[in-house]
Amino acid sequence: MESKRSNQSHEECPMNGGEGKYSYAQNSNHQRLTADVTKHIIREVILEMLDLETLLHDSSNVIRIADLGCSVGPNTFFTVQNFIDTVNLKSQSQGHGFDSLEFQVFFNDHVGNDFHTLFKSLPEDKQYYAAAVPGSFHGRLFPESSIHVFNSTYALHWLSRVPREIVDKNSPAYNKGRIFYIDEDREVTKAYSAQFKRDFESFLNSRALEIVPGGIMSLTFLCVPPDTKNGFQVLLNIMGDVLVEMANKGLVSHELVDSFNIPIYTPASKEVIELIEKNGKFEIEKSEFLYRLIDTKRLTDAEKACMHLRAGLEGVFKEHFEEGIVDEFFILYKKQLAEQFTTLFPVSDQTCKDLGGLFVMKRTLV
Amino acid sequence: MESKRSNQSHEECPMNGGEGKYSYAQNSNHQRLTADVTKHIIREVILEMLDLETLLHDSSNVIRIADLGCSVGPNTFFTVQNFIDTVNLKSQSQGHGFDSLEFQVFFNDHVGNDFHTLFKSLPEDKQYYAAAVPGSFHGRLFPESSIHVFNSTYALHWLSRVPREIVDKNSPAYNKGRIFYIDEDREVTKAYSAQFKRDFESFLNSRALEIVPGGIMSLTFLCVPPDTKNGFQVLLNIMGDVLVEMANKGLVSHELVDSFNIPIYTPASKEVIELIEKNGKFEIEKSEFLYRLIDTKRLTDAEKACMHLRAGLEGVFKEHFEEGIVDEFFILYKKQLAEQFTTLFPVSDQTCKDLGGLFVMKRTLV
Numbered sequence A, B: 001m002e003s004k005r006s007n008q009s010h011e012e013c014p015m016n017g018g019e020g021k022y023s024y025a026q027n028s029n030h031q032r033l034t035a036d037v038t039k040h041i042i043r044e045v046i047l048e049m050l051d052l053e054t055l056l057h058d059s060s061n062v063i064r065i066a067d068l069g070c071s072v073g074p075n076t077f078f079t080v081q082n083f084i085d086t087v088n089l090k091s092q093s094q095g096h097g098f099d100s101l102e103f104q105v106f107f108n109d110h111v112g113n114d115f116h117t118l119f120k121s122l123p124e125d126k127q128y129y130a131a132a133v134p135g136s137f138h139g140r141l142f143p144e145s146s147i148h149v150f151n152s153t154y155a156l157h158w159l160s161r162v163p164r165e166i167v168d169k170n171s172p173a174y175n176k177g178r179i180f181y182i183d184e185d186r187e188v189t190k191a192y193s194a195q196f197k198r199d200f201e202s203f204l205n206s207r208a209l210e211i212v213p214g215g216i217m218s219l220t221f222l223c224v225p226p227d228t229k230n231g232f233q234v235l236l237n238i239m240g241d242v243l244v245e246m247a248n249k250g251l252v253s254h255e256l257v258d259s260f261n262i263p264i265y266t267p268a269s270k271e272v273i274e275l276i277e278k279n280g281k282f283e284i285e286k287s288e289f290l291y292r293l294i295d296t297k298r299l300t301d302a303e304k305a306c307m308h309l310r311a312g313l314e315g316v317f318k319e320h321f322e323e324g325i326v327d328e329f330f331i332l333y334k335k336q337l338a339e340q341f342t343t344l345f346p347v348s349d350q351t352c353k354d355l356g357g358l359f360v361m362k363r364t365l366v
Helices: A029-049 A075-093 A115-120 A186-210 A231-248 A254-258 A269-279 A298-320 A323-344 B029-049 B075-093 B115-120 B186-210 B231-248 B254-258 B269-279 B298-320 B323-344
Strands: A062-068 A102-109 A129-134 A147-153 A211-221 A282-291 A354-363 B062-068 B102-109 B129-134 B147-153 B211-221 B282-291 B354-363
Touching (some): A029 A282, A029 A354, A147 A186, A186 A211, A231 A254, A231 A298, A231 A323, A269 A282, A269 A354, B029 B147, B029 B211, B029 B282, B062 B075, B102 B115, B115 B129, B186 B269, B231 B254, B231 B323
Parallel strands (some): A062 A102, B102 B129
Antiparallel strands (some): A129 B129, A211 A354, A282 A354, B211 B354
């Protein structure tokens, strides 16, 4: 039994489109929460360090903003509006000459993203010119020195592909019986980490060319604070257990389960900071971990967690498994999660409910 | 019996999407033919009058091109590539400093356009950064002074809406029993012409702000050479006859037919030139009528004409009529057209097989 796709790239595999029950649009409260938290931090950094005179050295009055991995909204609109409001505020404080700024916003995601839903839901009173840019942010998307502000929220933990070694039966990193890495398996974790390193370096090199000197880039993605249980890893490895159980029951072949892996890596913040410093083209102005308070309605949380993960990961599953299998899988997964949730995430264990890391940086002047 | 939509605007009514039998992608040979014809004219004009030093006064090396009313391809890619090749050629002749040009191309059409098909069919070896811009070109789409080259092929004869008067039972311009204007009915024709004037003026004013001084705009659309039978008008009025016949047979209500009109106007070239001159923001560098040789396989031509018109107009029909009616209508229309085709368009009558008008203009330096 063959996988529906063999190259293990997820480049064509976006968040769930439309506006239905399992759509990203209906299941992205988590991202919205994060946007609320990051809003103030980003605001502060921009007001402090953005210099419009450097940014608009070509005497144009257009600020170009790009949101990478935007999905279908509505969070991307919220984030973008925050940038615009803040730049406008900054322009007032920098005196006249910047009072007639115009904004152009580029919404980027994979070719397969549901841009139609995005276009239909663009705010009617938007104060910017909107454009969509299809393609992978691991490569080039824009002309040189053409973007003033880059943002990416919950996208950079996606790898451009599943690391080759972990689906190679002859490799010590072959990830049999699991669909994600666990820290205890060093070989698999190393392969994931190496893929993230390659991808993040391509990302930084592309953005360094596309951003204007003095431009700002804000990246929020899943990453792990030091000495903390990786909650996302726990949730995904339960997925692997459910799939193996389905294979044991003959509902799906073992081979299909063994060849399936989730192309996501949640780096330690230390890894991210080292890569940015090694790249040398951006100066980190702020790096923070984002947390949220725990909802005490436990069962709802398990259900919400499942819906949330389904909205984001269903595409990867559907690329590999038959649709019927995917539906059955998520039913079983939700059941399993509800049973284990309070044990896995006890009320006292607040630190593992992190929302990821935020890194705000500035393109060095060249 | 009510129309499915009442505001009579066609803004949300794009060419047929996808890649099926009646899709625009499969039925736009006519447009491709035109692109072949205009290619050389546009090339000549750009080589003669484009000045890269004026255009790139901000010392950027990015040329931004926008195709307005792009539909889903492939013609838009062909046209865009011609602009890029020609600008590159020009840059070589203007000496060093322009040898590392980058291109960003904006594909514009209504929000309802099938941008997914457009994105999927972007040439793999494209030498530009692609972006899509959803929205009506009768209003603003881009920041000020941000586009160097505008193109629009077969889109500007579309009106932003059906003129109000022609669906008003109390107006002398009420267009009962027809779905398009005929020159003999002055009131209806005047209402269509006035709507075109308003739309074209909005278009020119928006583009004048968005284009850089010295930038080039090339517009190709249906328009009528002097002293010529308006072939398009003939084809559309046969559509009206077929609909009235369907109403007489009780297949559709008379009211529904009377309230239906095609929001297209094919101006005389004189009208277009006068409006451009009155607007005063562009200098016309070239205005030409485009012709093609006649295919002698008559029946094929009737069939092709029907398929072509269906790809472009089906959306407008489907907005107003039930889907079953639309299918039946096009079957009857094809039959009717095949019967009349040789009489209407005899071999000797070459001049009415025009491909429209081409107007190439330059933004005046301000």
